[in-house]
Amino acid sequence: MIQRTLLVLLLGAAIVVFVLPGQKPSADRVTKGGAIMPVRSIVDPYPVFNGIAVDSDNNIVAMTDGNRKSLLIYDRTAGSADSEEETKPLRQMIGPETNIGFVAGIMIDPKKREVFAVNNDIEDTMLVLPCEAKGNVRPSRLLSVPHQAWGLAYSPARKEMAVSVEMHNGIVIYKLDADGVEAPLRAMQGPHTGLADPHGIAWDETHNEIAVANHGNFRGLAKNMGSGCVPSIPIADEESEAGQFQPPSITVYPATAKGDQKPSRAIQGSKTQLDWPMGLAVDPVHNEIAVVNNGDNSVLFYRRMASGDVAPVRAIRGPRTRISRPMGLAIDTKNDEVWVANFADHTALAFNRTDNGDQAPKRIIRNAPAGTPSAGFGNPMAMAYDSKREEILVPN
Amino acid sequence: MANGNVTAKRVLAGQATKLGRTVHGMAYNPVRDEIIVPNPLSDAILVFRAGASGDEAPLRIIQGPCTQLVTPHAVSFDPVNQEILVASLTGKAVYVFPATANGNVAPARLLHGPKTKLGHVVGLGVDPAHNVLAVANSKDVLIFNRTDNGDVAPRAAIAGPKTGIEDEPWELEVYKGKIFLAASNHLHQNLYSGVTQKGISNKVPEDPWLNPDLGFIGVWLITDNGDVPPLYKIGGPFSGLLHPVGLALNPKDGEIYVSDSVRNGVLEFLTPDFFEQSNTKN
Numbered sequence: 001m002i003q004r005t006l007l008v009l010l011l012g013a014a015i016v017v018f019v020l021p022g023q024k025p026s027a028d029r030v031t032k033g034g035a036i037m038p039v040r041s042i043v044d045p046y047p048v049f050n051g052i053a054v055d056s057d058n059n060i061v062a063m064t065d066g067n068r069k070s071l072l073i074y075d076r077t078a079g080s081a082d083s084e085e086e087t088k089p090l091r092q093m094i095g096p097e098t099n100i101g102f103v104a105g106i107m108i109d110p111k112k113r114e115v116f117a118v119n120n121d122i123e124d125t126m127l128v129l130p131c132e133a134k135g136n137v138r139p140s141r142l143l144s145v146p147h148q149a150w151g152l153a154y155s156p157a158r159k160e161m162a163v164s165v166e167m168h169n170g171i172v173i174y175k176l177d178a179d180g181v182e183a184p185l186r187a188m189q190g191p192h193t194g195l196a197d198p199h200g201i202a203w204d205e206t207h208n209e210i211a212v213a214n215h216g217n218f219r220g221l222a223k224n225m226g227s228g229c230v231p232s233i234p235i236a237d238e239e240s241e242a243g244q245f246q247p248p249s250i251t252v253y254p255a256t257a258k259g260d261q262k263p264s265r266a267i268q269g270s271k272t273q274l275d276w277p278m279g280l281a282v283d284p285v286h287n288e289i290a291v292v293n294n295g296d297n298s299v300l301f302y303r304r305m306a307s308g309d310v311a312p313v314r315a316i317r318g319p320r321t322r323i324s325r326p327m328g329l330a331i332d333t334k335n336d337e338v339w340v341a342n343f344a345d346h347t348a349l350a351f352n353r354t355d356n357g358d359q360a361p362k363r364i365i366r367n368a369p370a371g372t373p374s375a376g377f378g379n380p381m382a383m384a385y386d387s388k389r390e391e392i393l394v395p396n
Numbered sequence: 397m398a399n400g401n402v403t404a405k406r407v408l409a410g411q412a413t414k415l416g417r418t419v420h421g422m423a424y425n426p427v428r429d430e431i432i433v434p435n436p437l438s439d440a441i442l443v444f445r446a447g448a449s450g451d452e453a454p455l456r457i458i459q460g461p462c463t464q465l466v467t468p469h470a471v472s473f474d475p476v477n478q479e480i481l482v483a484s485l486t487g488k489a490v491y492v493f494p495a496t497a498n499g500n501v502a503p504a505r506l507l508h509g510p511k512t513k514l515g516h517v518v519g520l521g522v523d524p525a526h527n528v529l530a531v532a533n534s535k536d537v538l539i540f541n542r543t544d545n546g547d548v549a550p551r552a553a554i555a556g557p558k559t560g561i562e563d564e565p566w567e568l569e570v571y572k573g574k575i576f577l578a579a580s581n582h583l584h585q586n587l588y589s590g591v592t593q594k595g596i597s598n599k600v601p602e603d604p605w606l607n608p609d610l611g612f613i614g615v616w617l618i619t620d621n622g623d624v625p626p627l628y629k630i631g632g633p634f635s636g637l638l639h640p641v642g643l644a645l646n647p648k649d650g651e652i653y654v655s656d657s658v659r660n661g662v663l664e665f666l667t668p669d670f671f672e673q674s675n676t677k678n
Contacts, residue, residue, distance in 0.1 A: 031625050033615075035634035036665055040399040043661030067660050096606055102657070121418065122657065123603050124586055144600045146588040148418065167418065167437050167467070170591040181598045187591040197416060197437050217416045217437035220466060242461040242500075243439025245414055275411040275451075295410035295451060325409075373403040380655040380662065382470065382567055383642035384422040386446055388429060391405065392397055392644060392653050394662060395419030395433060 044375045046368035047072060047092075049348050051106035051117070051152070051279065052328030052341035058110055060090065060131065061365070063328065063341055063348060064103040064117050066378060070094035071106070071117055072367065073131065076335070079350075079363045084370035095136025099127050102379045105152035105164075105201070106328070109176075114140065118149045118163060121379050126152070126163065141179040146172060151201035151280070153210065155255060160185065162210055164198040169218060171198065171210065173258075190260025191218075194251040194268075196244075200280030200291060200329065207284060207304075208255045209264065213277035213291050216246040248274040250289060250302070267302055269309025274300070279329030279341070286333070286353070288313070292326035292340055299329065299340060299351070316340075316351055318358025323349065325376070337362075346372050397653065397664045410451030414442055420518065421470025421483065421567065425495060430455065432480055434468040441468055441482060441493070458493055460500025465491065469518055470567065476524035477542070479504070483517040483531065490520060490531060490540075509547025513538060519568025519577065519643070523618045530575045530618060532565040537575060537616070554616055556623025562609060566641040571671065573618050574627070578643040578654060581611040604639075605658045611639040613654060615670055628670045630654075636663055647671045 047065035049072075054061045059076040071093040079087045093100065101123040107116045108131065115133075118126040124147050127139035149172075151164035159176045170189035174182065188195060197217035203210050220242045249268035253261065267274070267289075275295030282289050287304040298317035302310065316323065316338075328341030328348075336353045340361075346368035349361035378396035385392055409415065416437040423432045429446045440459035444452065458480075459465065467486035474481065478495040482503075489508035493501065507514065519532035527542045528551070536555030540548065554575075555561065562581040569576045582604035587597055612631025616624060630652070631637055642655030642662070650668025655661070 029625055029627065031627065031629050033628040033630055033667065033670070035632035036630045036667065037634050038636050038663035039666045040397045040664040041636065041661055042398055042400065042402060043659055044401045046401075069660075096603070099603055101603060101605065122582070122584065122605065124588070125600060125603075142600050144587045144593075146591050147586050165591055168590045172591050180600055181587060181593070183593050184591070189591050215416070215437075216411070217435060219437055220439050242463070243435075243437075243459055243465065245438050245440070245459075248411060276409070276417075373401050375402060375661065376404055376407065377655075377660050377662070378417070379657050379660065381420045381641045381657060382422045383644040383653055383655050383662070384424045384431065385644040385646050385653060386424045386431070387426055387646070387648070388446065390646075392662065393422055393424065393431060394404075394642065394655060395415075395422050396417060 042375050044377070046346055046372060048343060048346065048374060049341035049367065050104050050327045050343065052330045052339050052348060053106045053108045054330040054332045054339055055108040055110045056332045056334035058113065058131070061339060061348070062106055062108055062115050064106045066102045066104065068094060069100045069103065071100060071115060071129065074365055079365040081360065081362060081364060083364070086367065086369050087365045091134045093129055093133050093135065093137060097136045097138045098129070099123065099125055099139055099142055104150045107152045107154055109154070109156070111156070116152055116161070118145060118152050120150055121148055141177070143174065143178050144181045146170065150199050153201045153203035155203045155205050157205055158255065162201055162203060164201045164212060166197050166199065167219065169195040169198065171195065171201065171212065186258035188253065188257055188259065188261060192260045192262045194249060194263045194266050196246045199278050202280045202282040203255065204282040204284050209252050210255050210257070211250060211252045211280055211282050211289055213280040214249045214251060215276055216248045218244045218246050248277055250274070250277065250280065250291060265305070265307035267306050267308070267310060271309045271311045273312060273315065278327050281329050281331040283331045283333055290329060290331060290338060292329040294325055294327065297323040297326065299323065299338060314356040316355050316357070316359060320358045320360045322347065322361060322364070344374055344376055346374055406449040408444065408448050408450065408452060412451045412453045414440065414454060414457065423471045423473040425473045425475065427475050427478065428495060432471045432473055434471050434482065436467045436469050439465040439468065441465070441471065441480065456498040458497050458499070458501065462500045462502045464503065464506065470520065472520045472522065474522040474524060477522070481520050481522065481529070483520050485516060488514045488517065490514065490517060505543065505545040507540060507544055507546070507548060511547045511549045513550060516564055518564070518566050521568050521570035523570045523573060526573065526618050528618060530568060530570055532568040532577060535561060535563060537561070537565065537568065537577060539618070552621035554620050554624055558623045558625045560612060560614060560626065567643040569643055569645045570618060571645055571647055575616045575618055576643060576645060576652065577614050577616070578640040579611050579614050580639045580641045581607060581609050582639045583607045611637060613637070613640060613643065613652060628667070630665055630667070
């Protein structure tokens with residue numbers, strides 16, 4: 001192999017001297033290769049949890065799975081604290097008819113017994129399936145949504161739902177029964193909103209508010225090209241013309257907010273401990289907001305009315321918690337539990353809502369036997385090869 | 397390459413990294429032993445030490461109004477000329493920065509404008525020997541002179557039914573006079589501009605990944621022009637490829653690494669012949 005490689009390099013160097021770009025190939029080129037089998041592959045055969053929603057009325061918990069591209073529904077009390085076996089779901093929805101792709105956010109309407117899920121990066125759709133659906137079934141409704149939608153929340157009273165959109169720093173509001181190509185009722189977007197790479201979203205019906213978890217990546221948005229070194233109109237209130245890294249945040253808006261409206265409150269700053277905040281939930285009963293921190297494997301709880309650079313009132317964090325690259329979060333006020341969907345280790349965890357510190361989960365739902373590795377891929381659209389370390393680099 | 401269902405050796409993640417969760421390009425700089433990663437969601441290019449791990453901050457960040465970066469989607473590195481190349485989907489542009497660029501700096505060169513025909517730009521790579529730049533564009537591969545700047549027409553385009561390239565060709569690598577392309581062939585139709593509907597259709601598009609015309613890995617000569625079939629190809633049911641997107645080369649061992657979003661995995665192909673000297677007339 002070494003001898004052949006050296007030969008290639010030498011001959012390759014010789015070619016360039018004589019060949020001019022733009023040359024037409026001979027008309028009889030026959031393509032070589034074809035059905036070559038891979039010699040190795042890295043593929044995780046198990047589901048990987050992303051979003052999570054709990055329905056305490058019907059005693060189910062549902063998760064999205066962006067790896068096998070499915071939705072899984074479990075009995076709410078399934079799993080245990082110490083079982084190492086895979087937990088059997090009640091139902092799994094999977095297959096091309098479902099339109100489930102690189103799926104992220106999820107919510108359940110317990111009265112209509114419908115599960116909603118939004119595809120994140122490719123499909124640009126949100127789908128609705130009956131909670132009783134199983135296998136390769138067509139959605140009851142399939143809605144076109146903006147590219148890079150991630151989070152989902154809804155208001156039964158207003159009959160509206162909200163979708164967060166990462167790259168466009170926006171929130172779009174639709175009718176709850178929207179279907180097909182239906183325009184949003186309203187949208188939030190703009191530099192004053194504080195929306196910056198929004199992910200988790202929660203609708204607090206009690207207080208008529210929407211809360212959003214932001215990673216802090218902010219695109220300039222204003223033009224198809226950057227402004228250059230001398231902005232034409234150097235006015236602070238003009239739309240931003242260059243990208244920024246903002247601190248991560250939780251922003252809260254009136255449920256009727258639209259356009260470039262400022263948030264009512266924003267939790268942001270070094271004391272907040274926010275670190276890639278993902279799934280978000282509002283607990284109006286106990287007046288708290290909770291968020292999962294993907295960056296440091298924790299669940300943070302804040303007072304619902306907290307604002308500014310404030311520390312969480314408690315945090316579930318530490319090796320006993322088994323929180324591992326969490327993505328989804330749900331609060332079950334009826335059963336006083338908080339749910340976390342892990343991305344990195346094939347589990348979802350149920351904690352007591354009031355847990356604090358390094359506490360073990362009370363139940364674990366496993367979509368693979370304990371100890372099953374996870375490649376950690378999330379729609380890998382690029383690769384690179386580190387020739388020095390002989391390592392393959394895969395971003396998500 | 398690792399095999400089976402395995403965990404990563406190292407993971408670079410967390411707020412301090414300034415990475416976004418949308419990374420559609422990546423490059424390794426063997427000269428400086430660095431990794432170059434775009435963050436399209438903050439209009440930035442991040443440069444890390446290659447051995448970085450955990451919540452580690454980048455060594456350098458290219459960001460700000462002088463950079464003119466808008467949604468930098470993919471990156472490539474030219475080790476001979478020590479330049480970082482950046483592809484912008486939204487900007488329909490290719491930016492070139494010195495390898496050591498840092499902060500709010502203007503690009504050394506910027507390809508942009510109607511003559512360039514740049515549209516859905518993702519993969520890109522330089523052949524320093526021929527002094528040309530290959531760009532994976534909306535439905536084709538465009539070839540420019542490496543030092544082209546401004547609104548310049550491509551000198552060649554690989555496009556047409558014989559190429560097999562359909563919608564959104566993705567990552568691209570250039571090695572010794574050959575273009576290696578992940579021809580994803582997914583049919584992506586976005587009905588929105590930002591958060592506003594374009595009004596171009598009243599039908600929800602089919603899932604892009606369900607396009608029955610599967611993608612493939614294709615290899616062309618950097619000298620090719622027009623409707624040219626690939627010199628080499630990996631595709632079809634035995635390959636396990638559905639709609640390949642990510643692509644990396646290991647010429648030393650004759651290996652091609654491919655990521656496939658539908659499979660949510662990575663595959664390795666052993667094809668030393670693909671890297672060997674070719675008759676440029678074929």
